[in-house]
Amino acid sequence: MTSQQPKYEYVSSAKLPTRLGNFRIHGFVEASGQEHVALSYGDWKESDVVPIRIHSECLTGDALFSTRCDCGYQLEKAMANMVEKGFGVLLYLRQEGRGIGLLNKIRAYNLQDAGMDTVEANEHLGFDADLRSYDICKLMLEKLNVNKVELMTNNPRKVAALEKLGVEVVARKPIDHGITKDNKHYIKTKTEKLGHAFDPHLFKD
């Protein structure tokens, strides 16, 4: 009998003091070699509903303070919410640019500056609007002893993906954070074309 190689593996964890509080970082790897991390804050019981954020990598927004998108604002707000609540988990997935990668995202920025929206720009480059997978989240949550979640997101695809994986999503917590003059159009497109649950009044001038 041949043993099947696991698709995802837990690797290691360590303390991660941050500007927002003392987290722990947990490393995971896919069979393809793609690395991902989870951050945990505080402690919880198996029966607790744990506030979580599933965040896809956005180097420009998360690390370089870009205001073209709302990513960096949401990341910070989600981590701050966990500290305020006393516990929580961030699943940080390395799927940059909704899966098209950093350099294609930069190409897409140029197309957006020339008048396309974020979905049209992806399509122009030959990609679907959203190429992400959330399958690894199941192993990450199991490893962290999380059974029931309150998911911080405006993206209905994330809720559906978790439910399909058998994770109990007790509630969705909206994260309408970080709307700027630079990203208003981007967020409006996510709402109109990708089904994100933003309140339309947020886009009014």
Ligand SMILES: Nc1nc2c(ncn2[C@@H]2O[C@H](COP(=O)(O)OP(=O)(O)OP(=O)(O)O)[C@@H](O)[C@H]2O)c(=O)[nH]1
């Ligand atoms: N293709 C493309 N991707 C972008 C652009 N701006 C940001 N992104 C990517 O969009 C993704 C945003 O992911 P998340 O922060 O998980 O959020 P979301 O799917 O928008 O949903 P929320 O949970 O509601 O925030 C990241 O992978 C970013 O790199 C863009 O202009 N074009």
